Amino acid sequence: MSISRIGLNVIENSKNDFGLYIHIPFCESKCEYCSFVSMVGTASDKKRYFSDLVAEIKIQSHKFRKNCSISSVYIGGGTPSSMDYYYIRDLLSSVFKNFPVKNTAEITIEVNPNTVDKNKIREYILAGVNRFSIGLQSTNPKILKAMGRTHKVADFEKTVKIIREFGIKNISADVIIGYPKQKMSDIKETMQYLIKMEIPHISTYMLQVENGTKLKSMVDNGMIGLPDDDDVIDMYKYVCTVLANENYNRYELSNFAKENFESQHNKIYWSRKNYLGIGLAAHSYINGIRFSNTENIVEYAELLEEKGELPVASSKALNPDERKEEFIMLSLRTKTGLDLEAYKEEFGESLLTKKKDIIAKMIKAEYIILTKDNKLVCTTDGYLVLNQIILELVS
Ligand SMILES: C[S@@+](CC[C@H](N)C(=O)[O-])C[C@H]1O[C@@H](n2cnc3c(N)ncnc32)[C@H](O)[C@@H]1O
Ligand code: SF4
Structure with missing residues (x-):
């Protein structure tokens, strides 16, 4: 059926x-x-x-x-x-x-x-x-x-x-x-x-x-x-x-x-594409701006019903450092990995040059690999220390 x-x-x-x-x-x-x-x-x-x-x-x-x-x-x-x-x-x-x-x-x-x-x-x-x-x-x-x-x-x-x-x-x-x-x-x-x-x-x-x-x-x-x-x-x-x-x-x-x-x-x-969140505590990311709705169900209802307003509790346009951090953090979670060319194009700097020693150390430790098409991809061991990798690349 x-x-x-x-x-x-x-x-x-x-x-x-x-x-x-x-x-x-x-x-x-x-x-x-x-x-x-x-x-x-x-x-x-x-x-x-x-x-x-x-x-x-x-x-x-x-x-x-x-x-x-x-x-x-x-x-x-x-x-x-x-x-x-x-x-x-x-x-x-x-x-x-x-x-x-x-x-x-x-x-x-x-x-x-x-x-x-x-x-x-x-x-x-x-x-x-x-x-x-x-x-x-x-x-x-x-x-x-x-x-x-x-x-x-x-x-x-x-x-x-x-x-x-x-x-x-x-x-x-x-x-x-x-x-x-x-x-x-x-x-x-x-x-x-x-x-x-x-x-x-x-x-x-x-x-x-x-x-x-x-x-x-x-x-x-x-x-x-x-x-x-x-x-x-x-x-x-x-x-x-x-x-x-x-x-x-x-x-x-x-x-x-x-x-x-x-x-x-x-x-x-x-991949940091646009998404709109509707409902209690829902998060959105639209054209570089993050915003999130209130987590309080009474406030959620009152804002919409009495004021006809969106129940947004916080909103923030990400600055370049925050965008870099997100780029690194989110892309390293994926199998496609961190696209070094795309990073350079978006932020006007080479992560490979800036973090040369750290990246070399991580490759040697077999936490990440550098692919032929210029992407940093985490290995299974790398995933297990992902927070540490991210910290070192963004600091
Ligand atoms: C939105 S939640 C729940 C969806 C659905 N209500 C359920 O329980 O199947 C989505 C998933 O997050 C995972 N999850 C929730 N809390 C977690 C926690 N503290 N640690 C790890 N995974 C968690 C669970 O596997 C859950 O299915
Ligand atoms: S309490 Fe959390 S994990 Fe349990 S059913 Fe509800 S959403 Fe799912």
């Missing part, structure tokens, strides 16, 4: 491609490790929030619609799939009404495995969704429980099956590595499972112990211990090797994809 989206306001080509990110800050419960802006929320919170999102879309569309065309839409969270389907349907309908969206646009929704059924997925696809990013995190039930996840591995499998029944192949799975009590055998099992399931895109995030999370207080109180750094490094190296053997391309530090399944939306972020 295959269905396609209908009645969309789309355009073929454009000069100024934008990515559009829409934040849905509601989850069924809060995971122990998560510091994303998300909350459980009441039915009336949700209703009000979606009406505010549409108001924000309308204001932003007046500013940008004439000069942009949307090449990617990403509905992230929180858990967008925890919402009743009609919220997502109406949200996408408002996007298509207010922005010119390319007919080739990648349209992703983040899904938690136990929050969808056949009807929801059908509605998402009819509304325009063509890519699903599913948070699996682990295949070990004990670790899922410790994380505060409310789904089982079987829920993931069921979700994938339904999505595929509708003819959608573009599926991604999120996995966390380095969680307390997680062992190499767990990572092996999770990777083998995803390979067997033929999931074409896998994101593996190394655990960040974030301030304000339950996990952080448990670690600080000594109630729970983290795996050794060396063990986490071995887990990451295993992931890289096993996925490379299965023809997944590591196109970014944490992201692995089969041919033609790289996330177009993520690539917008890493």
